[in-house]
Amino acid sequence: MPRRRRKEFTFKLLGMVATAIGIVFLGLFFASLIAEGTSAFKQTFLKLDIELSEDVLAPDGELDLAYADFDGLVRTALRAEIPEASGRRDRRELYRIVSVGAAYQLRDLIAQNPDLLGTTQSLWVPASSNVDMLIKGNIDANIEEALRPLSDKQIGWVRQLQDQGRLESRFNRALFTNGDSREPELAGIKGAVMGSVYMLLVTMALSFPIGVAAAIYLEEFAPRNRWSDLIEVNINNLAAVPSIVFGLLGLAVFINWAALPRAAPLVGGLVLTLLTLPVIIIASRAAIKAVPPSIREAALGLGASQTQVVFHHVLPLALPGMLTGAIIGMSRALGESAPLLMIGMVAFIVDVPGSLTDPATALPVQIFLWADSPERAFAERTSAAIIVLLGFLLVMNLTAVILRKRMERKW
Amino acid sequence: MTETSTDKPAPPAAPERQAEPVVEAAVLHEVPGRVTELGGVTVGNTKCENPFMVAEDVNVYYGDNHAIQNVSLEIGKKEVIALIGPSGCGKSTFLRCLNRMNDTIETARVTGNITLDGKDIYRKEQDPVALRARVGMVFQKPNPFPKSIYDNVAYGPRIHGLAADRAELDNIVHTSLERAGLINEVKDRLDEPGTSLSGGQQQRLCIARTIAVNPEVILMDEPCSALDPIATARIEDLMDELCEDYAIVIVTHSMQQAARVSRRVAYFHLGLLVEVDETDRIFTNPQHKLTEDYITGRIG
Amino acid sequence: MQSTTLILMLGFMSIAAFFYGRRRSLALVGGHGHGSALHSLPGYYGYYVAIWAVLPALALLLVWVMIEPRVIVALVVNALPDAYRNLPPGELNLLINNIQNLAAGDVVSVDVDDVLQDAATMFNAYIEKSRQFLAVLALGMAGLGGAMAWRRIHPDLRARNRVERVIRWFLIAASSIAILTTIGIVLSVLFEAIRFFQKVPVTEFLFGLTWSPQTAIRADQVGSSGSFGAVPLFTGTLLITSIAMVVAVPVGLMTAIYLAEYSSARIRGIAKPLLEVLAGIPTVVYGFFAALTVAPWIRSAGESAGIQVASESALAAGIVMGIMIIPLVSSLSDDAINAVPTAMRDGALGLGSTRSETMTKVILPAALPGIVGGILLAVSRAIGETMIVVMAAGLAANLTANPFEAVTTVTVQIVTLLVGDQEFDSAKTLAAFALGLMLFVVTLILNVIGLSVVRKYREQYD
Structure with missing residues (x-):
């Protein structure tokens, strides 16, 4: 009889374990999903004071949104923030801190408000995805430089900007308003x-x-x-x-x-x-x-x-x-x-x-x-x-x- | 095969009735219970004075099952005729032939002749839908639509285009409910669902719904079997009033009910129509052994 | 005229037709009060006219839209200079594509020359003309049909019956779409598969041991290049399916037993919906989980145990697929267990059996056919599952039974062969259809057997 009872108990236990497997998996699955996914609803933005210079945007006195050099404006503003990035290589690395989306943002802004031309605006533009990952702690700054997408210099600049309060984590609107993109920070659903x-x-x-x-x-x-x-x-x-x-x-x-x-x-x-x-x-x-x-x-x-x-x-x-x-x-x-x-x-x-x-x-x-x-x-x-x-x-x-x-x- | 089919063109006459059945009954009393021997012979009188629906030699098959055999019966104008018999005797099946409700059962096959006002209801051009408007039906269990009381009654007139406008429709609904004896109970709540009524009220609603279409014949399939005695009494009273305008064919399990409401009674047994006669006669002096057994309670 | 405008106009015409029909029917019997003189309700006469107005026109529209592009392309091609017309089919198709794109004002992949430009202009002109024709014809047909039906209205006309007959035909058509779908599936995979087997012998496909379709790109030696031995795919599919079943069957079955026999109603009330959630998760999500969470986990676990594990191991895909199938197995087993009459269970318990003995000795044997039917359906589901294996299993067609190695499956290969722009006639793309045919036939057999076993079993105890 004890043997039968033990068998009965084992059988019941097996049933409980089986039921638990499915449910545990479900829990695990949702937990990992939420742990992994919620951070994507936030995106790091960078505050830049951008001079919407007429000379750059409309060199011939004529503003052509398709060809105007918005990128240049963003870069100028970035250089103003981090003056110590002086060499060509440094500058190129510096430019990678900000997303290419910044230029599009400027273009859209001017398209809506042509009056802003010639003024200087303080704007929050998206940081590049690598910076975003760094801020979110997904890039380990302590590993060897060659193994991570951000160089020591870039990390230094990011920390500097962070200390100045120029970096902020904001709601990732792009995720809901954009189509797909090669750039993660611009990609949306x-x-x-x-x-x-x-x-x-x-x-x-x-x-x-x-x-x-x-x-x-x-x-x-x-x-x-x-x-x-x-x-x-x-x-x-x-x-x-x-x-x-x-x-x-x-x-x-x-x-x-x-x-x-x-x-x-x-x-x-x-x-x-x-x-x-x-x-x-x-x-x-x-x-x-x-x-x-x-x-x-x-x-x-x-x-x-x-x-x-x-x-x-x-x-x-x-x-x-x-x-x-x-x-x-x-x-x-x-x-x-x-x-x-x-x-x-x-x-x-x-x-x-x-x-x-x-x-x-x-x-x-x-x-x-x-x-x-x-x-x-x-x-x-x-x-x-x-x-x-x-x-x-x-x-x-x-x-x-x-x-x-x-x-x-x-x- | 049946006695009625041989002399169908002849007007309903009394003499036969006196001569034959007695003989039949006498023979049958000698061999009680031998049902198969009476195949197709109906004692009593299947005819009536003012026939409105005439069934001749009706056979119904459900697949291989021969549910009704050679039934002939006349239903008079403005009379109540009750179909009685033990369960499974075919009385409901016969009833459903009269408005072709059997059409909805795929395996069902009906042979023979059924006429309404002289016209064959199974003829090819007959639209069963139009037929059912003339031969209405009340079912065993009250089955109001899950709609408002008003819409329950108005549904028939609507699909048959009986009312030209809203006022006329209101009028039809009102009179139908009135005739069904329900108006006082529901006149203030016509918008409430029909299913909110009590069982007896629901069945009267179903009757009101049926008479709203202005039928000529009303078929009732054990209309009181799901009701309590008081509700049953109300429905029986109602039938008394309704038979002034309609022919009513009622299937019932209760001989008392048959005795109370009907003028004539038809007794079915195992798919055969055994005996038809005036109610008083059949209950006091049944001519067939089986009928006697049934009304005296020997056949359940 | 745009076809949407045309359809809108037809819509308006049908509404107008409805009112005209209704009005005429009423007028014939002398107005609203005499509706009962009509065979049907006035509205049915309206519908009758509307149907006659719009159905023939719509049918015409449909046929026209189906054949129009073919006819126009043929006309345009005919008008091309001979040098173009005699191009090989592939290039001609490309040319036609370019003409169409040019005509639509889209980007064109080649330099636009005069011939192309002319053809595009011509194309547009034909389309313009065709649309005009269509509009006149369709509207004319609608008017004519409506007018004829309108004239036919008579109090004795059985408008309701006629309208209902049209409705009934619509219903029949709708229910035959299911049949058409099956026929469509069979024909589409069969035809392409036959074309494939003309290039690659059936025996090689069924029994060949190497699968490397990629080399078949060399178009000049189709059939002799690349090898289409599908055995590694079959074994790969089998391996992953087996792993999935090893996970799903015991877990699903024990879950069903526990929930049916042991658990309290409260636990059942929680566990069942949760399992339904598990069943409702899209497979692409399972695939993501398999590839990004389970596979690395298995790999590191394997490495710490000293086992070489491929990063896209059969094990990861199989386990996750098994978890996906748990709800299916458990719900079908649950049905089977619950269908066993309580009298049988009570009898066994009454004889002093423990619950587990009752279950294993009485209920499970009785429910076995139902459970087996359910498992067959689950196997079919596993074989046909695509996203999990596409994301978590590899592309390497290894002939192996080692769950730690990467294998590929039939569905993975169908996807890889067909994703991206390919020439539709190459052995490579056709191979996908041959694999599709295999997949369809195998799952169909499993489904037919599984469904009929499940149904027979259910009837047995009903």
Whole structure:
């Protein structure tokens, strides 16, 4: 008997450990994500007093924003702060403290306020990603100089600026307002988010009506025969087909055969539509099944046609369940990346897409791209992008849960 | 096969009824319980004076299951006819043939002839939807739509275009509720969901909903089986009033109810229509052994 | 005219058609009060006319948009000088691309000469003309269809039935998209795979031991260059899948047992949603975690134990994939365990068995078919998983069973072969489709068996 009891105990313990593994992993995962990613929401900025000199910007008296030497202004201001950087090499190293984004910032400022021309402005411009990493403690200043991206001199200057209060950690707006960039401090997820949004719009617009229509047909109209059995088996199987295969379909059919543009959210949306359709159909069928048959009978008995029964009674009652399924399908689509790689959405795209046919990428693909980048600063941003992605997913799933709760109260 | 099918064109006549059934009954009393032997023979009188719906030789199959065999029955204008019999005897199945609710069951197949006002309701051009507007149905369990009381009653008139404007629709809803004896209880809360009413009120709402479409025949499938005695009594009173305007076919498990509300009674047994007669007659002097067994409680 | 404008105009026409149809139906019976003289509600007559106005026009629009580019390209190419027309297909395609880009005002990859410029102008002119034609034709068709339907309105017209028939056809079409998708998948991978097998023999693909598709870039000797022996990919996939299953099956199964048999309702209420969260995390996130956290950790752990571990070891990818699959295994096992009738469980407990004995001797054997079906689905999921292996497993096609070495998988190779701009006809890209075909067939078989086992098992106890 004690042996049996011991076995019983071991068995139970094994179960607890197994359950714990999944949950511990989840905890570990979120902890590391937050530890890694939150710092990316902050970015180090450098305060420079920049003289928006007319001589530099408009040497011919004519200001041409595309060619004006904003870079020069930034450099001049930087040299004024650190006068001891005098040689050519020193200066070049000095310039690397500040991001190339500083010049763009000046350009945008002048574009909005041409009156500022000729004045001197005290501006916070983004520091380069290496400086940012140093400030955040991700670069160890004590290791050998050749092994770190910042030289001793650069670190010295950074400390000097820090002591003068010219360095400050501020909210990293670029992360949310910029597209992708080679420079980590300028890279943002807006392009990817917009790409995902466009794709999901296409997916939602197609897969919800089609999925609901298919579910209605299969539940309410289709005769039970071989054909409907085939459709049923087919839908269940499609739900389990690897997503990358849908990517192959998209590549062969939408891009090569239908000649739709590569990397366009339209194509991505179409592929994701096919991918989410089975999910939505299965959920919608369950929702339709949950509508009590007595309601159908009541309407039929009053002389409503089958179609009227469906559209006047079944559909309104099943809609919350269908929406729940659709949201779950959408959240699956939002996290999907493998099929998008197939249709060319992995390109490096700086511009924020403005239409369904502009080349774009998607948030998970952006994560994939950044995860591949060697820079330390990108690792941090990858985590931040993941946090944003999980945030979207959380919101969607919460909505689904709330909808489901609502639906349960119905009858 | 049945006696009615042979002389269908003839007007309903009394003489037969007196001659034949007695003989039949006598024979049957000698072989009690041998159901198969009476296949297709209905004793009593399946005809009535003013037939409005006429079923002839109706057979219903659910797949391979022969649910109803050779049933012939006439339903008169403005009469209440009760279909009684033990569970699974086919009375509900027969009822659902009368407004083609069986169409919604895929495996169901109906043969024979059912006419409404002289026209075959299973003819090809007949829209079952239009038929169901003329032959309304009240179900076993009250099944109001999960909508407001008003919308429950207004739904039928809306889909059939019975009201030209809102005022007319209001009027239909009001009179229907009134006729269903519900108006006093709900007139101040027409916006509340129909499901918030009590069971008996819900069933009266379903009746109001049915008469709002202005049907000619109302089919009731055990309308009181889910209700308490008081609610049942109200519905029975209501049926008394309604039969002034409509033909009512009611399926019931309760012989008392059949005796109280109906003018004629049809007794079904294992898919066969065993006996049809005036209510008084069938309860005092059943001519078939099975009928007698049933009303005396020997068949559950 | 822009196609959006056209669609908008068609939309307006259909709305107008609706009102005209409705009005006519009412007018025929003498106004609102006599609606019951109509067969259907007046609105249905409106829909009837609207459908006739807009559906044929939309169909035309669709067909037109599908064939327009092909026709125009053919016309433009025909008008090109012979020297251009007789270019090899690849270069001709490039030329056409450039013409199209030039016409659209985009960046062009070559110097623009007169021929190109003329062709682009011509291209634009054709498009312009085509659009005008289309607009006139579509709007005309809408008007005509609407007018004809409008004239056909009669109180006895079964407008509702007709409208409902159109709705029903729409529903049928929607449900057949699922079938079309499957057909599309089969055809697209099959055709390209067949083209691949024309260049590389099937036997070499299935049984060859070396995989190095990169050399096939040399276009002049396609087929003889590069080697497409997919065995290392299959073994790599198998290795990672096995590791994943070694993690997922026991953990998932024990989790299901614990949650079903031992845990309190409160723990179940917490653990189940958490596991669902685990299932809802995008695979790219798992991949990131595998590559940047788990792989270095395994490597350093291995090194401290004196084992040589590749930085992209099969182990890292396999373990993380296993964790990803835990929720799938546990929820399917949970279903299977819960489907075992309580009477069986109570019987065993009543005979004095401990819970674990009941579980291992009675419930698990009874639930085994369901669990096995679930595991098959999990295996299929692991085989088809892409992002984790792309990010954490390597590209090296090693033929090895050592989990510490880097291996590559079928999905990784599909991605590497197809990402980036490639000529679509090379053996290299076609190989991806051949791999896709393998992947589809294998997962399909697993899914069909798994799903039918799960379903049969469920029915058995229902």
